Amino acid sequence: MLSHNQIKLLSALSVKKYRQKYRKFIVEGDKITAELLSQSQWQVENLFATERWTKEYAALAAAFNGILSVVSESDLSKVSSLSTPPEVLAVVTLPENDAAPAVSGTDVYFFLDGIRDPGNMGTILRVADWFGLPAVFCSPDCVDVYSPKVIQSSMGAFLRVATREIAFRELLATAPGIPVLGAVMDGRNLFEGRWPDHGLLVIGNEGQGISPDVQSLLTHRLTIPKGQGGGAESLNASVAAGIIAAFLKNAH
Amino acid sequence: MLSHNQIKLLSALSVKKYRQKYRKFIVEGDKITAELLSQSQWQVENLFATERWTKEYAALAAAFNGILSVVSESDLSKVSSLSTPPEVLAVVTLPENDAAPAVSGTDVYFFLDGIRDPGNMGTILRVADWFGLPAVFCSPDCVDVYSPKVIQSSMGAFLRVATREIAFRELLATAPGIPVLGAVMDGRNLFEGRWPDHGLLVIGNEGQGISPDVQSLLTHRLTIPKGQGGGAESLNASVAAGIIAAFLKNAH
Numbered sequence: 001m002l003s004h005n006q007i008k009l010l011s012a013l014s015v016k017k018y019r020q021k022y023r024k025f026i027v028e029g030d031k032i033t034a035e036l037l038s039q040s041q042w043q044v045e046n047l048f049a050t051e052r053w054t055k056e057y058a059a060l061a062a063a064f065n066g067i068l069s070v071v072s073e074s075d076l077s078k079v080s081s082l083s084t085p086p087e088v089l090a091v092v093t094l095p096e097n098d099a100a101p102a103v104s105g106t107d108v109y110f111f112l113d114g115i116r117d118p119g120n121m122g123t124i125l126r127v128a129d130w131f132g133l134p135a136v137f138c139s140p141d142c143v144d145v146y147s148p149k150v151i152q153s154s155m156g157a158f159l160r161v162a163t164r165e166i167a168f169r170e171l172l173a174t175a176p177g178i179p180v181l182g183a184v185m186d187g188r189n190l191f192e193g194r195w196p197d198h199g200l201l202v203i204g205n206e207g208q209g210i211s212p213d214v215q216s217l218l219t220h221r222l223t224i225p226k227g228q229g230g231g232a233e234s235l236n237a238s239v240a241a242g243i244i245a246a247f248l249k250n251a252h
Numbered sequence: 253m254l255s256h257n258q259i260k261l262l263s264a265l266s267v268k269k270y271r272q273k274y275r276k277f278i279v280e281g282d283k284i285t286a287e288l289l290s291q292s293q294w295q296v297e298n299l300f301a302t303e304r305w306t307k308e309y310a311a312l313a314a315a316f317n318g319i320l321s322v323v324s325e326s327d328l329s330k331v332s333s334l335s336t337p338p339e340v341l342a343v344v345t346l347p348e349n350d351a352a353p354a355v356s357g358t359d360v361y362f363f364l365d366g367i368r369d370p371g372n373m374g375t376i377l378r379v380a381d382w383f384g385l386p387a388v389f390c391s392p393d394c395v396d397v398y399s400p401k402v403i404q405s406s407m408g409a410f411l412r413v414a415t416r417e418i419a420f421r422e423l424l425a426t427a428p429g430i431p432v433l434g435a436v437m438d439g440r441n442l443f444e445g446r447w448p449d450h451g452l453l454v455i456g457n458e459g460q461g462i463s464p465d466v467q468s469l470l471t472h473r474l475t476i477p478k479g480q481g482g483g484a485e486s487l488n489a490s491v492a493a494g495i496i497a498a499f500l501k502n503a504h
Binding site for chain 1: 371375378379381382383384385386407408409412442443476477478479480481482483484485486487488490491492493494495498499501502503
């Protein structure tokens with residue numbers, strides 16, 4: 001059974017402030033937890049699972065026996081962020097923020113400039129994972145990558161794509177002269193321009209787009225052209241990220 | 253002030269069963285309601301707005317004076333689906349299901365095969381709107397287009413893109429011989445194949461992909477290629493829809 005204090009701590013970890021304070025975050029659900037446990041770079045501190053999970057994942061249960069507590073489904077439902085309570089929940093040490101690889105001159109990276117919606121953030125991590133981008137950089141005003149909704153909507157992509165919170169100018173200073181691409185209203189047609197095969201691809205905020213300071217640093221301004229009769233004011237940020245990444249990775 | 257019965261009816265309209273029964277749905281918020289009111293094809297039955305809205309949108313308030321009721325913000329918060337209560341809420345007659353245009357031999361259309369997530373449905377409508385697709389067809393097991401979450405996440409795209417609920421074989425019977433494109437695991441590389449410039453583009457369910465029966469009817473099987481080192485099992489359905497639509501509309 002979970003103690004009152006455990007419930008309090010686990011519930012608090014749904015809030016960024018407490019994730020930062022305790023340097024922990026939560027991963028829930030069979031599939032994503034199994035993937036987490038199979039990767040050596042994560043420091044799993046506690047594992048809470050139902051009896052049923054320990055039978056279905058007997059090898060993992062044995063391997064992590066020292067930190068495994070068997071609890072009831074009803075206990076898990078008290079601390080879960082999922083609408084359907086999970087069979088397993090892991091408490092993981094929050095990685096250091098500088099764990100992302102250095103920007104190289106041969107890869108494409110996302111820089112997320114104020115992405116606020118957790119669903120968008122998770123979906124963008126899936127895009128980065130699908131196209132093999134080595135890292136996603138996030139401005140300090142982005143939603144936290146380790147929030148439960150981002151973890152869930154990333155479908156495990158956060159396990160495979162390195163992320164780092166960093167201000168844009170600070171990032172740029174680590175790779176001076178690197179191409180900086182971003183979608184703007186009056187840019188060059190994505191499908192007609194010639195684009196570099198590496199660089200920072202900036203994805204702007206859902207409502208405001210790319211912030212003025214970052215816009216001033218773009219070296220390549222592109223536009224996803226509207227179709228004839230197209231009426232939408234904008235595309236969803238994660239859809240735009242997917243279209244641009246797909247094209248840049250496949251146009252060469 | 254909203255009566256008890258009005259509150260009951262308006263709240264009921266968040267559920268598909270009652271939207272169907274009463275043949276009404278709800279549109280909320282300044283921007284999307286203003287766009288709704290400016291389009292003559294929608295039958296707006298009632299308009300509930302705050303004093304403030306009637307001043308800010310005085311021309312609309314005058315034009316719709318006959319069906320306008322001024323209510324308090326607290327009344328609106330009782331019936332709103334939004335996290336921040338709106339200043340205006342419209343009750344609209346549910347359109348007939350056969351209002352979508354017939355499939356032509358020159359356009360691209362989405363067929364959504366079991367899209368369940370309202371956010372995905374709304375985002376796909378935005379994609380269709382952006383690229384100027386004339387209509388989106390939805391299998392009967394899709395989430396209802398007129399559910400409040402779809403309306404909101406579509407950012408008004410449902411006002412501009414016709415939708416119709418229809419079984420795939422029934423739709424196909426209206427346009428025999430039309431190309432049917434769909435993303436599958438073992439299809440041809442989207443960026444390397446030659447694809448028709450018109451047809452039905454099938455977007456599969458979030459977990460299961462395209463259903464077996466519809467898969468058997470595909471004439472063009474395509475794949476969005478994973479990048480080197482890419483790990484994700486799949487792309488989000490609306491991201492995949494965006495990438496394929498962008499490429500089909502711009503590759504010719």
